[in-house]
Amino acid sequence: MSSPSSSAAASSSAPAADVASNVASAPREGAALSSPQVVVLDDKDSQASAESPNTDRAGNEAAASSAAPAAAPASEPAPAPAPAPVAAKASTTSAKPKKRATASSSLSSSAKRIQKELAEISLDPPSNCSAGPKGDNLYEWVSTIVGPGDSPYSGGVFFLDIHFPQEYPFKPPKIIFRTRIYHCNINSQGQICLDILKDNWSPALTISKVLLSICSLLTDPNPADPLVHSIAQQLINNRSEHDATAKEWTKRYACC
Structure with a gap:
């Protein structure tokens, strides 16, 4: 049989055990109560992380819109040149080769004729x-004429320069006496007054025919169309005096 004191002790220890159990369970309830707060914090973080892409996208769009005006001037094309000057330049350039081609064909034609x-x-x-030509220049010739035996120029050797124009044979050659000669149709500069070298020139004429005509002029001067009028008058009025002077010049200037 138990004593009253032990019963009282047992009854008094029961409430103490309940209190102890409550105290022991308190942290677990506190932890259970604090778990919703942790969930709320996680929701806020997830919401912040969900909103961050929108924030980054807005920031990128703002940065792109702010950078767009700066990039625009670099992409602007340079102004194109006016079309009219380009067309005019092209037409001028295309016209020049045409002129050169014409000159080249004319030069080739004259060269073939001279050859x-x-x-x-x-x-x-x-x-x-x-x-014949001087050196390699086909358009510059030198010629010699021996004074005809039945003229006051007999025994002399006269040198002449011949220049063929690029338009030859449609234009006459230019012939100059380099040796001084006393003749009414040949002046002190060596120029010759001969109709076939001026108005009566024809493309059918050749340099051989021209030289023959000059030889004939030494034998038969033409005082009616002179270059030196004083010699022409002497030839008409005093032929013997004219011939004597012509012979003297031939010995002085044309004999080797």
Whole structure:
């Protein structure tokens, strides 16, 4: 049989045990109560992380919109040149080769003609005459004429320069006496007054025929169309005096 004191002690210890159990369970309830707060914090973080892409996108769009005006001037194309000057320049450029082509064809035609005449005069030179190019220049010739035996220029050798224009044979050659000669149709500069070298020129004429005409002029001067009027008057009025002076000049200037 238990004593009253032990019963009282047992009854008094029961409430103490309940209190102890409550105290022991208190932290677990506190932890359970604090867990919703942790969930709320997680929701806020997830909401913040969900909103961050929108914030970053807005920031990127703002940065792109602010950078767009600065990039625009670099992408602007340079102004195109006016079309009219380009067209005019093209037409001018296309016209120049056309002129050069025409000049080249004309030069080739004249060169062929001169080469042909050179071959002819080399094979069959005119009497008392010779002619040929100076060096490699086909358009510059030198010629010699031996004074005809039945003239006051007999025994003399006269040198002449011949220049062929690029338009030859449609324009006459230019012939100059380099040796001084006393003649009414040849002046002190060596220029010759001969109709076939001026108005009566024809493309059918050749340099051989021209040299023959000059030789004939030495034999038969033309005082009616003189370059030196004083010599022409002397020839008409005093032929013997004229011939004596012509012979003297030939000995002085044309004899080797």
